[in-house]
Structures are given as C-alpha cells and as structure tokens.
Amino acid sequence: MGASSGAMSSWISDRRALVVGLGVLIVAGTGAALLLPDQKPQVAVPDRVCQGTVPGKQVAALLPNTGDPFEEVRSTNFVADASKGLGACELSGGGQDLAISYRRIQDPEFTTETVARKSTEPGNTPISLGPATGYIGRYKAALFVPCPYKEGRNDLLEVSVEVGSASEINDRTAREEVSELTADTARAVAREVVRCQGAAELPDIAPESP
Numbered sequence: 001m002g003a004s005s006g007a008m009s010s011w012i013s014d015r016r017a018l019v020v021g022l023g024v025l026i027v028a029g030t031g032a033a034l035l036l037p038d039q040k041p042q043v044a045v046p047d048r049v050c051q052g053t054v055p056g057k058q059v060a061a062l063l064p065n066t067g068d069p070f071e072e073v074r075s076t077n078f079v080a081d082a083s084k085g086l087g088a089c090e091l092s093g094g095g096q097d098l099a100i101s102y103r104r105i106q107d108p109e110f111t112t113e114t115v116a117r118k119s120t121e122p123g124n125t126p127i128s129l130g131p132a133t134g135y136i137g138r139y140k141a142a143l144f145v146p147c148p149y150k151e152g153r154n155d156l157l158e159v160s161v162e163v164g165s166a167s168e169i170n171d172r173t174a175r176e177e178v179s180e181l182t183a184d185t186a187r188a189v190a191r192e193v194v195r196c197q198g199a200a201e202l203p204d205i206a207p208e209s210p
Contacts, residue, residue: 058181064094147196
C-alpha cells in the first residue's frame, strides 16, 4: 500500500509539473507573439505604374504599407502615343483602391472658368500647376491642362485621381499626396501620351493651393 501511495504521489507531482510547464510555455508563446512585428506582407509598388507611364512614388504613399499585394488591375491607353482621348488605370494594394484617369474634354462650353467655379464648390479646394488648374474634393483630385486640338479647339485635358470609398482625402497629408500624384499623372499624360501643346510648361513641382 505504501509503495502504491508513493507511486500515486509521484504521478500527481509529475502531472502538476507538466501542467505548470505547459502553462509557462503558453505564456511565453503569447508574449513572443505580442512582441513579433506585423506579419502582413509589405505592399511593393513599382517605380512606375499605369503601363509604365506614371511615377509610383505617390501611389505608394497613398496605399497602406502592408496587406494585400499591389496589383495593376486594369490599365488602358496609358502607353506613349496610344491616346484615344481617354484612359483609365485601376490600382489596388493593402486593401485599398486607386483610380487614375484622363479624358480630353471637347465641349467648347467647358472652359477654365468652369473649372474655377467647380473648384470653389463646397468641399473642394482649388489647386494649380502652372497653366493647369483644378481642385481636390472629398474623394477625388483633378487637374485640367490646356490641350489645344489641331482643328482649333481649345480643349482641356482632365487628369484625375480617385481614392476608394473606404477612405477620404480628409487631412493635409492626404491632400498633399493625392495632389502630387495628380500632378505626376498630368505631366506624364500631357507630355508622353496625349502630347498636348505646351505640356512642357507644367512645372516639375507639387501643385499650389491658396
């Protein structure tokens, strides 16, 4: 009986030691997990996007640093000299979407005065880039570049950047980033894709805002 009782006590002690040991391992594992950095992969944005035409620096600034990988979902008419008067480029990364687009406005009644009125509408902030003017809204920034057509039309080239509906352009940093991406796109499209007369006059700086 004594031997049996001793064996039982030894077994209980071993079980207790095992439980305590497992508890220490669990606590240690939890602590290590808390100390580990974010395991989500980095969102790697190429140096140039939209069929290699638009600089990717400000795209990276507008997308989350980690999460779903970067993807150029769709890109049409951003290749040099391939313009059909309009183009679209859809990008995503880190669970957020960006839409970059351009279009030649052929309506003679849509002028720089029209842009000036739109830029002062509630919620919009005016911006300018040399001869181009535009605005930043809640979800979109746009610049309108003078782009005369060979038939004598004084067309405007609208270049815009839209953020996904899950986020807004609601602080100074976001406004600066989206306006700089719009400027990068305007320079690239006006100079390389549509080849607007006077595109070289677009300065290589960030847009100005009053």
